[in-house]
Amino acid sequence: MPSNRVVKVRSTGDSVTAQEMRDGIAAIQQELKVTPSFPDSVEKAAADAAANPRLPELDRTDIELVTIDPESARDLDQAMHIARDPDHAGGYVVHYAIADVAAFVTPGDAVDVEANRRGETLYGADSKVPLHPTVLSEGAASLLPDEVRPALLWTIKVDETGEGTDVEVERALVRSRAKLSYEAVQADLDAGRADEMILLLKEVGELRLAREASRGGVSLPLPEQELIENGDGHWELEFRRLTPVETWNAQISLLTGMGAASLMVYARVGILRTLPPADPHDVQRLHRTARALGIEWPAEQLYPDFVRTLDPSKPTHAAMIVACTRLLRGAGYVTFNGELPEQAQHSALASEYAHVTAPLRRLVDRYAGEVCVALCAGTEVPDWVVAAMHELPDTMTSSGRRANQYENAVVDLCEAELLHDRVGQSFSAVVVDLDEKDELKGDITIQDPAIEATVTGTEPLPLGEEVRVELVQADPKSRSVEFRLA
Known part of the structure; x- marks a missing residue:
């Protein structure tokens, strides 16, 4: 689930205002010195890697995995399958396959160096500055349907309350059976024609949401802001709320990230995503924002409980959710090898947590995934991971700052177009x-x-x-x- 604003643009594509938007995006990329293109040496290294991946021996193409993403997405990091646990009444077995970027990228090669420079994929107003060349991120490494791919295959057991009870990850060959979209899956659910796996996603997702509430955590149902050209050269702003399927899908990712964190904390080596407790001043500011938008927030109601009352389909509530991202400021990463860090929790999730589910779009996930694979295999964490760990927090902080600058510039552009x-x-x-x-x-x-x-x-x-x-x-x-x- 995104923690930053997502702005999309819907236009005829050939109008003067649409061209102004494209020119504005190009200017932002030039100012920030970011580009969707890659040096020739990186493209060549990526093409060579795409043709020569390091494939695992374990074949789990028998698992009927599917991907669920936006309709237009091609950088598919995750594929899932959920079944009832035959060994535990009322329980579930979640298989979650994550694209194995390390099967293609060699530490120190041109693709790796460029990925460490970029840090993460940048998004905004239908523009994208990718972390990896598309021959990998939208081709050979992506979990596209009917293609055999190397993956980090997570197997997580979940009990009848939604609590994860056992987690393991290993390298395996997998094959996605279908590329599904959020809208289509939601339509099937609403029409009563969804298959069993999707119904189980709903069950597990809702159980995980209840677990989140009980421990005092909260996930922001951050809506997409869509700038729409109305046909006469003017723009209108609309909010698109997340479908329930997107929320449940995000809970599977969070489940995996928490399982990864538990492995690393137990072994006292790894990379955690952290967030300090909210600043009271920022919470007070959000109370004023709620008042500004005409939304009732009783003084005695805790912030997580307030967020769960918001309906993203209402524009004022959607704006309130966007304002709540202020409490996510201060998020960062901490690495450790021996002694646990003093601040290891992600306060919004009320849990320890690690980023491991988006390696095509976020650099740190490749490193954290390697730690977990080694821990589950009983082998040493690779030297290239240990050597890079102390620099990763600074690398990701720098890329996060650049992503925020890009996002804010795109939002400023969209709002100026909307109001001019x-x-x-x-x-x-x-x-x-x-x-x-x-x-x-x-x-x-x-x-x-x-x-x-x-x-x-x-x-x-x-x-x-x-x-x-x-x-x-x-x-x-x-x-x-x-x-x-x-």
Whole structure:
């Protein structure tokens, strides 16, 4: 499940405004010095690797795996199969195959060096700057249907309460039977024609959500923001809520990440994804945002319980969920080899957790997966993993910062495109935060369109109060949006 805003663009593709959007994305990539293309040496190394993978001996192509992703996705990291546990009444066996990038990428080769430079795939407004060349990420390493692929095959047993009880991972050959989309699977469920495996995904997903609530964790049902060209050269902003299938699918990924963390913590070696407890100031700010959007949040209600009351199909609730990503700031990685780190938990999940399920799109997953394979096989963690571990947190922090810059620039571009023909109009807003260095500046939440922005006044801003603001600038070229108190 994403932790950052996802912005998609729907347009005719050949209009002036659509071209402006493409030009804006290209300008962002140039400014941040990122590019979808790769040096020739990297493309050649990737093509050679695609033709000569290191294949495991174990063949588990008998498992009827499927992938469930957005319709257009081709970088398929994960394939799953869920069955009832024949050895435990009421239990389940989850098989989760993860693309084996290390079967293609050799430590120190051109693809590896470039992946370490990039860190992760960048997304925004239907643009993509991939971590690996597409000959691997959308070809030879992707778990495409009816193709035999090397994978890290996780086998996780889950009891009748949704708790994982046993976890193992090993290298194996796998074959996905079908590439399914979230929308199609949801439609089959709604129509009562879903097969048994999908019904079991629903059972396990709902059990995992209940377990999450009981331990005080929360997963943000972050909606996609879709900028839609309405046909007359103007844009409208809509939110697309996650389908229940996407939520259950995310819970399988979280289950695997928690199982991986348990293996590493027990062995006292590994790479964890961490998040410190929320800053009370940020929680107070979210209370003001809820008030700005007209959403009731009783003072005695805990944050995780509040999030579970939100309905992403409502634009104001969707905007509130986006605002809640503020509490995910400070997330990072910690590596250890011997002594456990002092702060090992991911506070939003109320659990120890590791990233292992998206190696085509996130560098750290390849390393964490290798640790777990070694631990389950009873072998030493590979030297190339141990040697790189101390640098990984900084590498991922740097790439995360770049991903946030890319995301924010794309959001700024989209909001400037959305508002550029409304300069001079006034809007109702609520001041949700003040600039610590300048009390004449602050952040506002606007309900329609549901965006956050900065505002400037001629006198101290009234924190938490409703105000009228005037849009004084919305320039797509500079991606700047400016409001002032009306």
